[in-house]
Amino acid sequence: MKKTNQIRKRPLPFEFPGANFYGREEEAAVLRVVRAKSPFRYYGPNCGFEVDHLEEEFARAVGTKYALALNSGTQALATAMAALGIGPGAEVIVPAYMWISIVAGIVRLGAIPVLADIDDSFTLDPRRLERRITRRTRLIVVVHMSGAPANMTAILKVARKHKLPVLEDCAQCNGGSFKGQKVSSFGAMGIYSLQLNKNMTTGEGGLIVTNSTHLFRRASAIHDLGYPRIGGRLVIKNGPYALWGFGGRLNEIAGAIGRVQLKKLPKVVAAMRRAKAQIKKGIRGIPGLSFRRLNDARGDTAAFLILMLPDAERAGKFARALNADNIFAGMSPTMRVVDFGMHVYSNIHSLVDKHSNAPDGFPWTLPANKHSVYRYAKGALPVSDALMERSIIMPIPSVMTPRDIRDTVTGIRKAAAAVL
Numbered sequence: 001m002k003k004t005n006q007i008r009k010r011p012l013p014f015e016f017p018g019a020n021f022y023g024r025e026e027e028a029a030v031l032r033v034v035r036a037k038s039p040f041r042y043y044g045p046n047c048g049f050e051v052d053h054l055e056e057e058f059a060r061a062v063g064t065k066y067a068l069a070l071n072s073g074t075q076a077l078a079t080a081m082a083a084l085g086i087g088p089g090a091e092v093i094v095p096a097y098m099w100i101s102i103v104a105g106i107v108r109l110g111a112i113p114v115l116a117d118i119d120d121s122f123t124l125d126p127r128r129l130e131r132r133i134t135r136r137t138r139l140i141v142v143v144h145m146s147g148a149p150a151n152m153t154a155i156l157k158v159a160r161k162h163k164l165p166v167l168e169d170c171a172q173c174n175g176g177s178f179k180g181q182k183v184s185s186f187g188a189m190g191i192y193s194l195q196l197n198k199n200m201t202t203g204e205g206g207l208i209v210t211n212s213t214h215l216f217r218r219a220s221a222i223h224d225l226g227y228p229r230i231g232g233r234l235v236i237k238n239g240p241y242a243l244w245g246f247g248g249r250l251n252e253i254a255g256a257i258g259r260v261q262l263k264k265l266p267k268v269v270a271a272m273r274r275a276k277a278q279i280k281k282g283i284r285g286i287p288g289l290s291f292r293r294l295n296d297a298r299g300d301t302a303a304f305l306i307l308m309l310p311d312a313e314r315a316g317k318f319a320r321a322l323n324a325d326n327i328f329a330g331m332s333p334t335m336r337v338v339d340f341g342m343h344v345y346s347n348i349h350s351l352v353d354k355h356s357n358a359p360d361g362f363p364w365t366l367p368a369n370k371h372s373v374y375r376y377a378k379g380a381l382p383v384s385d386a387l388m389e390r391s392i393i394m395p396i397p398s399v400m401t402p403r404d405i406r407d408t409v410t411g412i413r414k415a416a417a418a419v420l
């Protein structure tokens with residue numbers, strides 16, 4: 001590729017939204033825990049109960065009764081599904097565009113994932129959801145993908161009709177909302193990730209939120225050693241909350257950083273919204289280029305821009321043109337959604353080929369799952385496939401300068417002139 005007329009010599013800033021805002025406050029948080037010699041959340045020589053505080057503050061921020069902090073979003077998903085009783089014989093509905101951790105959680109619990117279409121909002125299509133429900137469906141997982149909320153009104157209508165719980169995966173939509181209500185507070189449970197690519201980050205970490213005391217108690221026991229705690233001490237007593245633990249506790253250093261990041265979250269989201277709004281304004285009205293539909297534009301955290309093109313070939317050329325001009329966030333080449341790794345069902349080999357961690361083929365071979373036989377290879381959801389093939393995705397870094405924004409607009413206009 002000839003580089004002489006390149007719009008930029010370097011990529012855009014790194015896409016890590018929360019980490020871009022790390023500063024003295026996070027440093028002080030780490031030091032506070034280290035100086036107290038108390039990195040364990042439940043007790044220590046001078047425990048600051050940072051994780052407890054994070055949970056209280058996070059629950060208040062999203063408007064749920066409870067929050068439980070964990071050591072990853074993957075762990076939060078598996079724990080939440082276990083708390084909801086997902087196991088052999090259960091089918092769990094998952095959108096075509098999501099993240100491998102969701103299907104990993106389902107499969108490790110012995111249940112079977114059932115794929116459902118997305119629509120042009122790149123979240124679960126409520127109109128095509130109902131046809132995926134069977135007698136064995138036990139849960140619907142909604143994923144607020146690429147920064148923006150799913151249509152919770154329409155999805156909850158279907159879920160209520162069939163008396164099914166909804167688990168909201170908000171890993172990519174921290175700070176987002178739908179019709180003025182924070183995501184994660186609509187379903188039976190919600191989860192977040194605090195991994196580096198997320199709107200607030202502790203490097204690794206996750207959260208579960210719920211309004212149900214029973215589900216919170218189950219999740220608390222399961223995320224830990226399988227038993228409840230009182231005052232930080234395990235309660236080794238038989239009863240409904242004597243279960244099996246996943247070892248998913250969050251440590252105090254992450255808890256302390258998480259509290260600082262939660263305070264910064266509105267600023268991080270506001271910065272991405274400003275940048276995205278300016279980029280959209282600068283490229284509006286280009287024939288052949290359309291924006292992903294937003295179920296609620298005001299609830300979009302603006303962490304990503306998704307553009308739809310007329311077909312797969314032009315989408316590929318468009319992404320390549322942008323990359324040649326360095327119009328991509330630090331670590332992530334701009335790409336077609338379909339090429340976005342294990343966010344797309346058909347890219348997950350272990351799902352397509354029904355792999356198992358165990359030699360007996362668990363859970364695909366379980367007698368309890370014998371009626372739940374599905375295909376996961378490309379073509380299982382042709383509508384979603386076509387949509388993901390003809391669209392491109394780029395993260396909106398949280399620290400874009402006016403120059404970065406101008407370059408992005410120029411780059412998109414130039415690529416459109418060349419490709420469309």
Ligand SMILES: Cc1ncc(COP(=O)(O)O)c(C=O)c1O
Pocket residue numbers: 072073074075098099101102143169171172192193194195204205206
């Ligand atoms: C939609 C979604 N769900 C779950 C996760 C898992 O989170 P973690 O990486 O913290 O395990 C991620 C991100 O990595 C994600 O994007």
